Amino acid sequence: MPKMTFLERNGTRREVDAPSGLSVLEIAHKHGIDIEGACEGSLACSTCHVIIDAAWFPKLAAPTEDEEDMLDLAFGLEKTSRLGCQIVMSDALDGLIVKLPAATRNAAG
Ligand code: FES
Numbered sequence: 625m626p627k628m629t630f631l632e633r634n635g636t637r638r639e640v641d642a643p644s645g646l647s648v649l650e651i652a653h654k655h656g657i658d659i660e661g662a663c664e665g666s667l668a669c670s671t672c673h674v675i676i677d678a679a680w681f682p683k684l685a686a687p688t689e690d691e692e693d694m695l696d697l698a699f700g701l702e703k704t705s706r707l708g709c710q711i712v713m714s715d716a717l718d719g720l721i722v723k724l725p726a727a728t729r730n731a732a733g
Pocket of ligand 1 (some may be wrong): 641661662666667672710
């Protein structure tokens with residue numbers, strides 16, 4: 625089974641099983657990783673924002689225009705930002721590394 629690694633906000637690396645066909649958001653939820661995903665993958669929020677490791681970014685399918693529009697609203701956008709619900713795990717992505725954005729709407733304090 626493919627695996628992927630989440631880099632959490634406190635710097636913890638979490639390597640987890642990442643079944644093909646599940647989105648990065650679904651994988652995060654399965655393992656209790658703190659990505660909100662308020663709209664559950666229907667491209668109506670940007671709370672599933674993740675930052676893709678630079679080496680992995682070019683290997684992902686290009687974002688749709690709808691994803692890019694939503695990403696523009698994400699807080700702390702970086703060059704390799706994507707929406708976690710739009711990245712579907714496959715064998716080709718075995719070893720994928722994504723970082724959780726440092727700031728969220730709730731972390732201002
Ligand atoms: S969960 Fe809302 S856009 Fe991904």
